[in-house]
Amino acid sequence: MGSLTLNRLWTAFRTEFRLLAGNWMYLSLHVLWAALVLMFLGHDNRSAQGLLETTLGRTAIGLISLVSLFLAAISSSRSNRMKFHELEDSFPTGFEVIFGRWLAGLLALVVFLVEPIAFAATQGPLTSLLAELPTYLGEAGLTFAVASAFAWALMSWSRPGRWAYPLLAAGWLGFLLGPTILADRFPFASLLNFMRQGVSFYSELWGRLLYGDQPFWFNLFYIGLLLLFLAILMISLSSRRFYRSSLVGSVLLIIALTLAGWSGMRYGSGVQAAQISNTFETLSIETNSFTVTDYQLILDLKDAQPAHFTAELTAVNQSSDPLDTLPFRLNPVLTVTDASLPVERRNELVIVHLSQPVGPGETLSFSINYQGMLRVESISDGVVEASDFIDPRGVRLTPTANWYPVPILSGPNMKYTQHDPAHIRLTVINSGSLPFAANLPAVGENTFEANSASWVFLIGSPRLVVEQVGDITLITSRADLEQARGLASVFEDPLRKITPFFPDAKVQGLILMVLGEEGGLPGRTPPAAGYPLVVTPRYSPANMSATLSSSRQFVIKTLLTDLWSLSDGKLDPEYGGPITSLERAFQAVVGFLDIYVREDGNPERMQALIQSDAQMQGGVDEDRLALLEIYRQSGQEAVKNVLNQMYQKPDELRGLPYEALPQWIRSAGGMR
């Protein structure tokens, strides 16, 4: 490209940008856009990166895409509208002028990203913003480039009149809604979601690791489309002005079609692979009654692809018959390399064959070594997302991945997210500088150990932060740290105040995981011995303010669920089934502890609070009142007695009529 050509390109770019950006409509749009962005203020508490990758960022890309179509249509038809086209066509110019003008339009569009980026910057932290900027600018720019190149190609090729504008708007609406609607039935349709709406290729902890290569193929597909539209522009110009086809344009067209076709197919095969991995085979195995009482697990990341596992298990025969096989479930991609006992591998099953049957109540120890490249993917809104993976850049292992042997105890087709409580010690070795955390307390570097643990959730990420805040072990991402610290302070006071009511829970600390990644975890996230566990998305402390009744009760209820369970209390299933008096009793305790925490255990003030609530709600919560009466009469010990009876008599409570519950509580508390 000669200097004259470059000079024309630069002049066309400069002039077009001036014409666009100097227009009062462009400036008005910026004012309107800034006002729209400000509407997000206070409604979203994500990090800068989270904002740009999800809500605000996606909205911006969607809306600016519409502006892209219109702006490009206006730009490309300007010469005709101004009757400048005949003059323009008589100049010794080529594609460089159109290209320069298109680039100017693209720059004018990218300037619209200033508002969302500035807003995201105010959310912080700065590191999060800086980490995201190249990706966001690149992807948003690519989206605008594709949309504007399409509009340029359409206007240049067919030279439509004003009806092009409603047509472009209708097309935009179609692509906004269509892929999202279709993606449920045809996940591949998510490839058409060029505005990246409704999906987030993002996690605060792992970034895009969750999505594997899919974002890459997605972007490459659109780079192909961009080149295709530019090639069409080039060919159209050459045919109109030079009466011949453009060699460069034709070559570009072939490259573009190849690139778009190839990357589209790769994206599609990614979707297909995730669909297949979602299909689980039916297990046909007779289940035995045994439990594992001790797990010694080692994850060796020396060679993360594949990762190596060592599992030493101690099993107890819980049945009345001798057992000669022990069936376990283990992810089928994990290959058993070595075992201390003969092992048979059958799809998801690992069957340990015993030469000597293990008698009723007897214990047996054995070890299994296995390895594999574990990655469990699912499709959400047409987008492939990994729930479990082991990668040198990060690790996420949930119980649904069956990454360690879990006894098959119940129905053969059930998916397990937990097993009988056991002592578990998990060590990650050769992990380099990758920090790890788990739902179990840490006892050393990358070593986690607990009694009575019924599941393990292991996470490793360069962005992971583990911090001790009083009795709370805070596990979060770097971007969420400030917010998570605020959240820890919200839990700290209630934890300290209500723990004395649960002496049998033997609470040693709270594990607070502020992740925003809860997929694959069991319901209610049962705690290991001594460590209540809270897994929650990022909430700002402002949103979790102690003055908000629903947030306060959420905190108490979350803590109480684990303290109840650690005290051997039973609860009704979380979802489904009628509300029993057991559930109402639990809710009464939540209500009682709420006012206890708020009023520092002062019975008079607690009484006043109940009366005030009764006035506001038009009636007294008799169950909570009964607990308060016990507390006023006999103090904390009496309430503990009531709680003990609740743990011990869940069936009695389930069968109790609602209206009899206050009396039951008073009686259990020894009311005179």
Added chain:
Amino acid sequence: MKISIHQLTKNYRKFRALDSISLHIPGGMFGLLGPNGAGKTTLLRILTTLLAPTSGQVRIGEFDVVQNPGAVRQRLGYLPQDFGFYRSLTAFEMLDYIGAMKNVPASLRKEQVMKTLTEVNLLEEARRKVGTFSGGMRQRLGIAQALLGNPELIVVDEPTAGLDPEERIRFRNLLSRLAQDRTVLLSTHIVADIEASCTGLAVLYQGKLVFNGTPEALIDQAKGAVWQVDVPLDAWPKLEVKYPVLSSRMLNRHMQARLLAIHSPFNGAQPIEPGLEDGYMAVIKSTLVQKEVHYG
């Protein structure tokens, strides 16, 4: 710069806009005359590479307009019949932009833009937005842009339409001056524009070339065929239908007129010396008669 047109035909679907035109323009200022719809603009659009011919060949200098349109454009200054500019740019900015498009080096561009603005008497309006220009000012700016890059060929299509008499004279003089060292092709249906400045001309009529020669030769086409008559008003309608009227005026219940006729239309008609317009009308009318005879 010579222009050679050989057997040029242009069809718009079934309509033939140009029919086997062959023409040689040696240089200087050359006029293209013809009524509206004669095919002048189509011919100019082909010469300026905006339109591809259906058949035939056109060479501008050594360059074929189809094979090498880029080279032709590099040597071309064009003023279309109906044109506009980016309204929010000033006259200077607009010309600077066009100068860059015409490959005028950046170091010379400002000087050249100022010079052309001076030539078209717009220097004082250089910083004014084009959108605020009157029709005449816009036309002058159009000329200015055609001059940018010092083109060897200037093609102007109906350039004096919308100009006041003073501007028109000024414009003709400018074109004459420019034609001293380059080819200027002026297309118009206003004979006076050609009469004042062209050394050669061609007449197009219904897509055909019906005359090619000097203005004097065109005048000769009407020699001995232009008559001045003075008739009573009641006899005028008959005469008006029978002979092509070149001009007429009413004088004291009499009509004084100039007519085109091969023989004296009646006793008392005075033969007079024809002008270019008379020659043009003679060519057009004779073509029409020939056609009527042919189809008759």
